[in-house]
Amino acid sequence: MHTAENSKYAKTHEWAYMDNGVVTVGISEYAQQEIGDIVFVDLPKIGTAVTAGQNCCVIESVKSASEIYAPVSGEIVEVNEAVNADPALVNRAAHGDGWLFKIKAAKPEEYDVLLDLKTYKETLDK
Amino acid sequence: MNPENTENLKKTPLCAACLEAGGKMVDFHGWFLPVQFDSILAEHKAVREAAGMFDVSHMGQIWVEGKDTWKFLQYVNTNIIKRTQFKGTYSHIVDEKGHIIDDAISFALSPEKYLVVVNAACIDKDVAWFHKNAAGFSVKITNDSDNWGMIALQGPKAIEYAAALIPGVQDMARFTIKKIELFGAEGYVTRTGYTGEDGVEVMLPPRAIVHLWDELKAAGVKPCGLGARDVLRLEAGYLLNGVDATGTQSPYEANCGWVVKLDKDYFIGQDALSAQKVKGYRQRLTGFVLTAPGVPREGCKIFKDGKEVGRVTSGTFSPLFKGIAMGYADTDLPEDATVEIEIHGRLIPAKKVKTPFYQNRV
Known part of the structure; x- marks a missing residue:
């Protein structure tokens, strides 16, 4: 199961956790705090092909819309329907049940170059 | 927000109190003001169900x-x-x-x-x-x-909280003003607001306004920021000048024709407004409620049968009504018309509605 510690990070505040070639994606605890009350998540469609760095999901809070970028290339194979019914789940459990979507990685090496938690946290202090 | 960027921003007398209460500060038209404290939704709820207070000293x-x-x-x-x-x-x-x-x-x-x-x-x-x-x-x-601090105390319990500190507030009629003496200073209280709830706005010199903030906070009034204020005012159908009126619209176009009294003595703009009333105008500030999930924002295009009929000027997520928006739309758009609002490249169905979206007894 993904946790803050065993996940990798994009500088754009997504976390990624790879298991059997499938990468689960969510937003970091830092990101959910910055975004505030999440009221709607526009999830990608299953079957969509995405490339690393591509905007593929929108998170709406009361005050703003935030674009979520695919941390790796591949195909969207699953989305978290639970956040459709309860978008605030992303606020409450950003690293757990509030995950967003899963990508079947086309280039697993893209996962390897993502940041570890320590390095990601260092980018926040800058 | 980055502290090094805030030096040039104007600070209100309540700035320190807002920071102490955990305010997330932003640059609002050159003012350093809190957009939220803990949560916009919680602040919205406090004002609709109990009481909340806003630093409006920038007014x-x-x-x-x-x-x-x-x-x-x-x-x-x-x-x-x-x-x-x-x-x-x-x-x-x-x-x-x-x-x-x-x-x-x-x-x-x-x-x-x-x-x-x-x-x-x-x-x-x-x-x-x-x-x-x-x-x-x-x-x-x-x-x-520059000589006044100002707190808007709003919500169904606002008068109760206000009356505990300012005797006589409970007897004031809506839209009246009263001179007050509080914490050794002279000021004014008005029974007004920008939330669609009952409440007061209190003007006091800097030191006394901080005192009032502290007293209200100790009594249990929730500090609220600009984020909640924007949702509340939009639900109440109130115009935000600079956003919903940008210097090129008349009160008629802004759906505020009731503030124009053409038959009073001469006033600036009377000729133009008289002419417009006869001639009509193309677009009017109109309310929309999304009928599918989504959050409309400023600038979103409004379509009717594939044709652009307007643009959103203010949009938000309302805890009461979900996606709501106001925008200038063609005046010939029928009541209850079904339209589509373009959000992040997708057309989301919406319905034209009368504003205010939210109406309390005030």
Whole structure:
């Protein structure tokens, strides 16, 4: 199961956790705090092909819309329907049940170059 | 927000108190103000169900004094300014073309002394406009904005909290003003607000306003930020000048025709507004509710049968009504018309509705 510690990070505040070639994606605890009350998540469609760095999901809070970028290339194979019914789940459990979507990685090496938690946290202090 | 970028921002007397209460600060028209404290949704709920308070010290206070005060205010306002002592009048200030410069409330303290409370972003513009048009009137115009702190205390329990500190507030009628003495200072309280709830707005000198904030906070009133304020005012259908009126629309187009009294004595913009009333106009500020999930925002296009019929000026997620928006849309769009609002490249169905979205008894 993904946790803050065993996940990798994009500088754009997504976390990624790879298991059997499938990468689960969510937003970091830092990101959910910055975004505030999440009221709607526009999830990608299953079957969509995405490339690393591509905007593929929108998170709406009361005050703003935030674009979520695919941390790796591949195909969207699953989305978290639970956040459709309860978008605030992303606020409450950003690293757990509030995950967003899963990508079947086309280039697993893209996962390897993502940041570890320590390095990601260092980018926040800058 | 980065502290090194805040040096040039104006701070209110309540800045330190807002930071201490955990305010997330932003640059709001050059002011360093809290957009939220813990949660916009929680703050919204507090105001709709109990009470919340906002630092609105950035708002402007302009004194108009002298024997022609009322005549002058009639001349620069579209509405009939009430003469009854302590009554306030909401009105628009428009230019010769009938375009909105600002919306403001003028309070009658005496026949020769009115307090005009204006939007923060318009203070300098309003003062200059008043001076420019004061020729021939025996009036003195004073911008007193820097000397006042201001708290908006809003919600169904606001009057109860206010009355515990300011005796007599509970007996004030809506849209009236009262002179007060509090914490050793003189100030004013008005029974007004920008949330669609009952409540008061209190003006006091800097030290006393901090004292009031502390007392209200200790009593259990929730500090609220600009984020909640925007949701509340939009639900209540209130115009945000600078966003819903950008200097090129008349009160009619802004769906505030009720503040235009064409048959009163001559006022600036009267000719243009009379002509517009006869001739009509293409678009009017119109309310929309999304009928599918999504959050409309400023700039979103509105379509009817594939044709663009308007643009959103204010949109948000309302905990009460979900996705809501106001925007300028063609006046021939029928009531209850089904439209589509383009959000992030997708067309989301919506319905034209009458504003306010939310109506309390106030």
